[in-house]
Amino acid sequence: xxxxxxxxxxxxxxxxxxxxxxxxxxxxxxxxxxxxxxxxxxxxxxxxxxxxxxxxxxxxxx
Amino acid sequence: xxxxxxxxxxxxxxxxxxxxxxxxxxxxxxxxxxxxxxxxxxxxxxxxxxxxxxxxxxxxxxxxxxxxxxxxxxxxxxxxxxxxxxxxxxxxxxxxxxxxxxxxxxxxxxxxxxxxxxxxxxxxxxxxxxxxxxxxxxxxxxxxxxxxxxxxxxxxxxxxxxxxxxxxxxxxxxxxxxxxxxxxxxxxxxxxxxxxxxxxxxxxxxxxxxxxxxxxxxxxxxxxxxxxxxxxxxxxxxxxxxxxxxxxxxxxxxxxxxxxxxxxxxxxxxxxxxxxxxxxxxxxxxxx
Ligand SMILES: Nc1ncnc2c1ncn2[C@@H]1O[C@H](COP(=O)(O)OP(=O)(O)O)[C@@H](O)[C@H]1O
Ligand SMILES: [Mg+2]
Ligand SMILES: [Zn+2]
Numbered sequence: 530x531x532x533x534x535x536x537x538x539x540x541x542x543x544x545x546x547x548x549x550x551x552x553x554x555x556x557x558x559x560x561x562x563x564x565x566x567x568x569x570x571x572x573x574x575x576x577x578x579x580x581x582x583x584x585x586x587x588x589x590x591x
Numbered sequence: 592x593x594x595x596x597x598x599x600x601x602x603x604x605x606x607x608x609x610x611x612x613x614x615x616x617x618x619x620x621x622x623x624x625x626x627x628x629x630x631x632x633x634x635x636x637x638x639x640x641x642x643x644x645x646x647x648x649x650x651x652x653x654x655x656x657x658x659x660x661x662x663x664x665x666x667x668x669x670x671x672x673x674x675x676x677x678x679x680x681x682x683x684x685x686x687x688x689x690x691x692x693x694x695x696x697x698x699x700x701x702x703x704x705x706x707x708x709x710x711x712x713x714x715x716x717x718x719x720x721x722x723x724x725x726x727x728x729x730x731x732x733x734x735x736x737x738x739x740x741x742x743x744x745x746x747x748x749x750x751x752x753x754x755x756x757x758x759x760x761x762x763x764x765x766x767x768x769x770x771x772x773x774x775x776x777x778x779x780x781x782x783x784x785x786x787x788x789x790x791x792x793x794x795x796x797x798x799x800x801x802x803x804x805x806x807x808x809x810x811x812x813x814x815x816x817x818x819x820x821x822x823x824x825x826x827x828x829x830x831x832x833x834x835x836x837x838x839x840x841x842x843x844x845x846x847x848x849x850x851x852x853x854x855x856x857x858x859x860x861x862x863x864x865x866x867x868x869x870x871x872x873x874x875x876x877x878x879x
Binding site: 554 | 601606724727852
C-alpha cells in the first residue's frame with residue numbers, strides 16, 4: 530500500500546520540502562519552487578514526481 | 592484533422608504556451624519528450640502531419656530534424672534552416688551572401704591567428720563560440736592582453752568546436768534616447784512571411800539577452816524592420832525564427848538568428864499571441 534500513499538501524498542520540494550500546488554500537463558515540465566526558488570522538473574506525470582532540474586548542458590539554448 | 596507533434600526536452604513556459612495554444616485552436620497536438628524517442632531509418636517514430644522541434648539541446652534537435660527531412664515530415668524548422676542558425680559562422684556567411692548587413696566577422700583556429708584576426712578587426716572586439724546560446728562564453732576584449740587571456744582559456748576546452756574562434760567587431764549599439772547607461776538590442780520574431788513582433792532588450796550590460804536579465808520593451812515593427820527581417824530570415828531559409836539585431840548609426844545589423852526561440856518575456860509587452868501564431872504556421876505547413 531506504500532505505492533498509494535506515495536501517489537496521494539502532497540508533492541514536496543525536494544530542496545526545502547515546501548508543498549507544491551501544481552497540476553502539470555507535460556512530462557519534463559519546469560517550475561520554480563515558491564519556497565526556495567529551486568528549479569524543479571516534473572520527471573513523471575503518473576505518479577507525479579519532481580526532481581531538482583538538471584544543470585544546463587553546453588549545447589542547450591535557443 | 593491535422594496532427595502536430597512537438598518534440599521537446601523540457602516543459603518550459605514556452606512549451607506549455609504552445610500546448611495551450613494548440614488546445615485553444617482545437618488542433619490535435621502530441622508532445623513527445625526527446626528523452627523517450629527511438630528514431631528509425633524507416634518512418635513511423637514521428638506519426639505527425641508536422642513536427643514542431645523544441646529540443647533545448649541543439650544537437651538533439653538537429654538529429655530529430657534530419658529524420659523529419661528523410662521521412663518527408665514537414666518540420667518547423669527544416670533541418671537546413673536549423674543547421675544554418677545553430678552555427679554562427681554559417682549564419683554570418685548566409686547573411687553576408689544575401690547582402691544583409693551583419694557585423695564584420697572573422698574565424699580562426701589557433702590563438703596566434705585569432706590574435707592576428709583581432710588586430711585586423713581592432714579593439715574592442717567580441718569573441719564568441721561558433722555554436723552556443725544564452726550568451727555563454729560571449730566575451731568582449733578591450734585589448735590584445737585580454738584577448739590572450741580569453742583565448743588561452745578557450746584553447747584548453749575539450750571540445751574542438753570550442754577552438755573555432757568566431758571573432759567580431761564590437762558594435763556600439765544605439766540606446767534609447769535619454770537612457771545613456773542602458774544598452775539595448777532588438778529581437779524580432781518572424782513566422783513565415785510575417786514579422787509578428789519585436790522587442791528591445793534593455794540592459795545595464797552590453798550583453799542584452801533576456802536569459803541574462805535584459806528587460807523587454809515593445810519595439811514597433813516598421814516597414815524597414817520588416818523588410819530587413821524578411822531578407823535575413825530568407826537568407827537562412829525561412830520559418831519560425833527569432834532575429835537578433837543591433838541598431839547602429841549606419842542602420843540595423845543582424846548578428847544572430849535563433850531557430851527554437853524563447854518568447855515567454857515577449858508576449859506580454861507586445862500583446863502578440865506568439866505561440867498561437869507558431870501553431871497556426873505549423874498547421875499551414877502540415878501535410879495535406
Ligand atoms: N558584435 C557585438 N557588438 C556588441 N554587442 C554584441 C555583439 N555581439 C553580441 N552582442 C551582445 O551580446 C548578446 C549575445 O550575443 P549573440 O551573438 O546573440 O549570442 P547568443 O547566441 O549567445 O545569444 C547580443 O544580444 C548583444 O546584446
Ligand atoms: Mg542571441
Ligand atoms: Zn523549495
